[in-house]
Amino acid sequence: MLAKRIIPCLDVDNGRVKKGVNFINLVDVGDPVAIAASYEVQGADEQVFLDITATTEGRGTFKDVISAISNEVFMPLTVGGGIRTLADMQQLLQAGADKISINSAALANPELIREGAEKFGNQCIVVAIDVKTDPETGKRFVYSHGGRKKTDRLAYDWAQEAIALGAGELLVTSMDKDGTKSGFDIELYKQLGDLVQVPIIASGGAGTVAHFVEVFSKTKVTGALAASIFHFGEITIEEVKEALRAYNIPVR
Amino acid sequence: MIAIIDYDAGNTFNVQKAFAHLGIPTVLTADKTTILQAAGVVVPGVGAFRQAMDTLTRRDLVPVLETVVARNIPVLGICLGMQLLFDSSNEYGQTQGFGFIPGTVDEIPQDLGLMVPHTGWNCNSLVNKTSPFSCIDGEYTYFVHSYYVKCETRYITAVADYGMEIPAVVAHGNVYGMQFHPEKSAAIGLRLLQRFNELCEAHTAGYEA
Numbered sequence: 001m002l003a004k005r006i007i008p009c010l011d012v013d014n015g016r017v018k019k020g021v022n023f024i025n026l027v028d029v030g031d032p033v034a035i036a037a038s039y040e041v042q043g044a045d046e047q048v049f050l051d052i053t054a055t056t057e058g059r060g061t062f063k064d065v066i067s068a069i070s071n072e073v074f075m076p077l078t079v080g081g082g083i084r085t086l087a088d089m090q091q092l093l094q095a096g097a098d099k100i101s102i103n104s105a106a107l108a109n110p111e112l113i114r115e116g117a118e119k120f121g122n123q124c125i126v127v128a129i130d131v132k133t134d135p136e137t138g139k140r141f142v143y144s145h146g147g148r149k150k151t152d153r154l155a156y157d158w159a160q161e162a163i164a165l166g167a168g169e170l171l172v173t174s175m176d177k178d179g180t181k182s183g184f185d186i187e188l189y190k191q192l193g194d195l196v197q198v199p200i201i202a203s204g205g206a207g208t209v210a211h212f213v214e215v216f217s218k219t220k221v222t223g224a225l226a227a228s229i230f231h232f233g234e235i236t237i238e239e240v241k242e243a244l245r246a247y248n249i250p251v252r
Numbered sequence: 253m254i255a256i257i258d259y260d261a262g263n264t265f266n267v268q269k270a271f272a273h274l275g276i277p278t279v280l281t282a283d284k285t286t287i288l289q290a291a292g293v294v295v296p297g298v299g300a301f302r303q304a305m306d307t308l309t310r311r312d313l314v315p316v317l318e319t320v321v322a323r324n325i326p327v328l329g330i331c332l333g334m335q336l337l338f339d340s341s342n343e344y345g346q347t348q349g350f351g352f353i354p355g356t357v358d359e360i361p362q363d364l365g366l367m368v369p370h371t372g373w374n375c376n377s378l379v380n381k382t383s384p385f386s387c388i389d390g391e392y393t394y395f396v397h398s399y400y401v402k403c404e405t406r407y408i409t410a411v412a413d414y415g416m417e418i419p420a421v422v423a424h425g426n427v428y429g430m431q432f433h434p435e436k437s438a439a440i441g442l443r444l445l446q447r448f449n450e451l452c453e454a455h456t457a458g459y460e461a
Contacts, residue, residue, distance in 0.1 A: 001413060002372040003392050040438055045373055071269050075438045076394060096266055123371045123396050252373045252392035
């Protein structure tokens with residue numbers, strides 16, 4: 001049986017982790033290499049790094065950051081943020097990344113998913129989808145540009161289209177839940193899990209270990225992602241895994 | 253020095269980085285002399301079986317690897333590199349492999365209702381308790397593959413359960429294979445690579461003595 005994955009996510013801005021973290025024994029709390037190494041020790045199963053650098057000249061830095069991380073951290077590394085071309089993907093894979101996460105660029109040019117999957121394999125291409133519910137109709141729409149722009153695509157349709165094009169995995173963030181610490185969007189992942197066959201990573205809403213137990217017990221997601229609760233030590237990855245073990249959910 | 257076979261096998265950087273992290277020198281090479289002087293040889297690999305064998309053949313590496321095995325120099329095949337150690341594969345038609353370990357390579361059946369490729373952390377169960385890689389028992393390692401090897405139990409060191417038993421570590425003499433990626437399997441992966449290096453050192457010491 002495959003282990004369920006607990007995945008911390010780091011925002012990287014100009015080579016530094018944006019919000020900082022609160023780990024004991026970390027001398028430099030903004031250093032992505034130190035933080036990634038610390039997460040490996042804590043038992044993370046995979047790590048996601050998102051480049052949120054606004055300027056183009058800062059972009060090259062991100063590749064160097066990934067390269068430095070992969071010198072020290074030996075686990076699957078997923079990278080995303082501003083990836084628009086096969087050349088972007090190639091550079092990051094050569095720097096040591098294992099998977100490429102694409103979001104707005106895939107919405108603008110869905111063929112990018114197919115091209116990436118054909119060149120690097122389906123397992124390499126993760127399509128990230130930001131989802132927000134329309135309060136009037138209850139429909140779940142896809143948002144682009146880091147959640148700033150509403151698109152006219154519906155979440156379930158886009159998920160299926162992305163997979164048909166070759167996405168090997170979906171990283172689905174519920175914007176309704178993101179930042180609330182009120183638990184993952186169970187209904188969203190239940191429905192998605194019944195629709196698609198690829199691994200799904202749930203993101204948005206994690207606040208307690210019970211939330212991780214809930215999302216793995218009630219839905220078919222194979223990974224759960226969180227940022228701030230791990231960064232600020234509110235809960236540790238080990239605590240999450242202990243709780244999952246107690247419910248006989250396979251973890252590493 | 254460990255020679256990592258250079259045959260454009262996709263992502264070899266991470267294998268090199270893992271050995272470097274352990275302080276073990278490696279060289280990525282397709283040069284016969286360098287390979288035959290190495291303490292151990294790693295056959296990495298991501299991609300398709302036939303293409304890999306074509307490139308290895310074109311670079312005259314098949315006879316070199318045969319000499320390596322004849323001299324009992326430890327060999328470690330990783331992922332596709334492990335599959336290449338067997339007689340043949342059914343990936344896109346029958347293709348001959350190195351034939352260092354008796355067995356064939358087949359696609360993971362789609363009717364198990366499980367995702368193919370088999371991607372993620374899976375748990376290993378030790379089959380051969382006397383293996384130098386016995387530390388793998390009960391440990392999770394990181395897999396990414398759509399094909400698996402079929403061989404006699406005596407060549408199997410450890411298996412992973414994926415609706416069927418997937419040979420995860422294989423061995424025949426000084427030829428070893430790992431279906432998962434030790435270079436992506438955190439602490440246990442590094443320990444396995446360290447262990448391979450110890451086998452290489454032991455072989456070199458025996459040779460010099």
